Amino acid sequence: MNLDLNKIPVHVAMILDGNGRWAKKRLMPRTYGHRKGAFNIVDIAKACNQRGIKFLTLFCFSTENWNRPTTEVQYLMNAPIRYYKKYKNRIFNSDYKVQFIGRRDRLPNALVQVIEEIEENTKEHTGLTLTLCVDYGSYDELTTATKQIATLVKENKLKVEEITPQVIEEHLFTKDYPKLDLLIRTSGEIRISNYLLWQLGYAELYFTETLWPDFDEKELDKALLSYQGRARRFGGLNENH
Numbered sequence: 543m544n545l546d547l548n549k550i551p552v553h554v555a556m557i558l559d560g561n562g563r564w565a566k567k568r569l570m571p572r573t574y575g576h577r578k579g580a581f582n583i584v585d586i587a588k589a590c591n592q593r594g595i596k597f598l599t600l601f602c603f604s605t606e607n608w609n610r611p612t613t614e615v616q617y618l619m620n621a622p623i624r625y626y627k628k629y630k631n632r633i634f635n636s637d638y639k640v641q642f643i644g645r646r647d648r649l650p651n652a653l654v655q656v657i658e659e660i661e662e663n664t665k666e667h668t669g670l671t672l673t674l675c676v677d678y679g680s681y682d683e684l685t686t687a688t689k690q691i692a693t694l695v696k697e698n699k700l701k702v703e704e705i706t707p708q709v710i711e712e713h714l715f716t717k718d719y720p721k722l723d724l725l726i727r728t729s730g731e732i733r734i735s736n737y738l739l740w741q742l743g744y745a746e747l748y749f750t751e752t753l754w755p756d757f758d759e760k761e762l763d764k765a766l767l768s769y770q771g772r773a774r775r776f777g778g779l780n781e782n783h
């Protein structure tokens with residue numbers, strides 16, 4: 543069966559999982575898997591762009607990943623800086639709008655600087671919006687939103703009765719993004735891991751055993767085909783149900 547190009551999801555999110563196991567299977571250090579996983583982001587972003595997906599939102603480092611061994615955390619914080627130096631021109635000359643969501647106050651300054659440079663230099667791009675979630679967690683995002691809304695109420699800028707789902711959405715990192723259509727998680731784990739909890743409200747979920755470094759175009763198409771086979775009713779009814 544072929545992909546229906548008129549039914550491509552607008553916004554796809556992915557939980558990139560399995561880098562460590564991919565490396566272990568090859569008797570290599572976990573960082574080897576992270577390296578392969580990082581290069582895979584480039585290939586999958588390109589494949590998504592070619593298929594007409596407009597927003598690709600990737601879980602790269604969670605608010606809980608700080609609990610990993612220091613050497614691994616350091617690798618994950620430093621590697622993007624090295625890739626940036628090497629591939630800067632390719633990023634700037636692409637048509638991707640690259641954005642980052644998550645906390646910035648715990649990231650190394652050098653990484654924050656790279657993030658800001660990438661965002662600044664790609665902000666006018668009109669192709670795929672590629673969002674990398676770094677030090678991101680939904681509990682943190684929703685707590686921050688709650689504090690902001692509570693402050694508005696306290697300062698008499700908003701009434702309690704005026705708090706609607708839309709108001710909450712306007713205080714999320716994803717406020718300018720279209721609704722999430724599809725979440726893909728690799729490596730056989732069937733859980734959400736504190737990722738985009740609010741945004742997942744009516745997204746379709748797709749889980750695959752494939753480890754992230756092995757998740758290629760074919761695997762992407764399998765996920766998209768599965769998505770296209772779903773009846774999305776958003777709590778309502780359609781002609782068959």
Ligand code: IPE
Pocket residue numbers: 558559560561562563564579602603604607618729
């Ligand atoms: C995902 O791969 C990458 C990050 C969370 C940074 P893992 O590092 O979680 O790989 P496994 O789950 O140990 O195989």
Ligand code: MG
Pocket residue numbers: 559560561
């Ligand atoms: Mg994992």
